[in-house]
């Protein structure tokens with residue numbers, strides 16, 4: 091019998107809980123100057139803000155090339171993060187930075203497929219990635235992000251990156267039209283200035299640079315909210331199907347995710363319009379309990395389960411920064427853009443964005459050119475991959491669209507659709523979206539996201555030039 095304990099409103103978490111933790115430098119984290127003495131100022135080739143998948147990947151790429159890179163991370167790892175379901179093409183950046191073996195050895199649940207459950211409980215045939223991709227990448231994982239992100243951070247450290255945990259980036263330091271460093275504060279409350287010709291902002295949905303510079307542009311149609319929690323003992327299938335992601339529909343284009351994790355835990359969440367979820371009030375536990383009974387598949391799978399965690403809530407879905415770079419600054423991962431998580435694309439875009447940013451920054455260091463313009467290629471490639479996923483997300487939420495309708499008329503496009511779903515995003519999808527446009531509104535690419543090449547008045551955080 092499933093037990094649902096009543097949760098007081100004060101126990102309902104938002105993502106801000108983590109953001110509000112106090113931060114600081116531990117003694118071991120103190121910066122040393124070249125004589126091995128504590129130093130309040132330090133110079134690097136690159137500063138990375140944030141040690142999520144984007145930041146640790148960018149830092150690993152740069153450290154491997156012998157660059158002097160420091161990661162500033164406001165939390166102490168391992169730390170909680172949502173976003174547990176990977177997609178097959180995560181394999182390639184993970185391989186590039188050399189962590190595949192550690193990921194294989196971690197106790198993550200193997201994921202071979204995605205399936206869709208109607209509100210009446212009827213389940214689609216699992217969609218197996220190996221039917222499309224003859225490569226070991228077709229098996230991916232459902233991960234505990236605390237452990238996954240720690241593996242990536244340790245890897246950056248092993249490759250030679252310096253890591254300052256419990257250190258919060260407070261300000262970008264600006265010299266004319268270039269950013270030249272970061273002012274950071276540790277647990278001891280002391281602010282230190284760190285200098286580098288380039289800073290990579292990987293601060294996730296905190297959006298360090300995009301919020302300070304007022305660069306956040308929301309996607310007007312993808313403005314949902316999510317509520318999620320964790321259960322122990324939820325039903326799961328056997329063998330290859332044990333780690334399947336299930337997307338279970340709710341009315342008005344809402345949906346549940348059901349992700350089997352290690353330790354007999356399932357991550358269960360709802361994404362839907364606020365009007366739909368809050369139609370009877372804002373009592374989050376009551377809303378969640380009500381919606382469980384709306385989808386028969388979810389209801390059945392949670393019968394033997396016990397909820398083991400509080401509820402978490404987030405809004406602010408789907409945005410892109412007006413600019414991906416300015417002089418001395420480049421943005422990657424959620425710090426640049428966030429897309430509705432229905433197709434689990436966030437970690438892939440963070441890993442690929444981190445890898446691409448790392449390579450672009452390495453090239454900038456070689457050329458001695460840290461202008462925003464240097465990152466135009468990075469921006470164009472990243473945005474075109476994001477646009478493919480964004481169009482598919484729009485189609486998912488369009489009442490007139492279904493994959494079934496599309497494949498009945500255009501069976502040949504099953505392969506292109508699958509490429510998009512498994513994360514093979516950096517290719518031409520024109521034929522696919524021409525066909526999708528017959529069934530659904532396909533959005534035009536968002537016009538922003540390019541480097542800030544001219545208007546320095548859009549850069550904030552003025553501060554005296556470094557000595």
Ligand SMILES: Cc1cc2nc3c(=O)[nH]c(=O)nc-3n(C[C@H](O)[C@H](O)[C@H](O)COP(=O)(O)OP(=O)(O)OC[C@H]3O[C@@H](n4cnc5c(N)ncnc54)[C@H](O)[C@@H]3O)c2cc1C
Pocket residue numbers: 139140141142143144145162163164165171172173174175176177257258259260292293294295296297298316318359404422423424425431434435436437438440
């Ligand atoms: C409800 C929900 C469900 C999701 N489900 C999935 C899913 O199933 N699969 C998937 O792939 N993606 C999913 N995502 C998206 C995924 O969580 C993100 O895309 C991914 O974590 C982005 O990685 P990142 O490295 O850009 O940022 P993060 O992983 O958020 O890392 C950013 C880091 O920066 C640090 N930081 C922030 N500000 C500062 C500062 N000022 N100074 C120092 N450090 C700082 C933070 O502490 C954090 O460690 C989901 C997202 C949401 C909201």
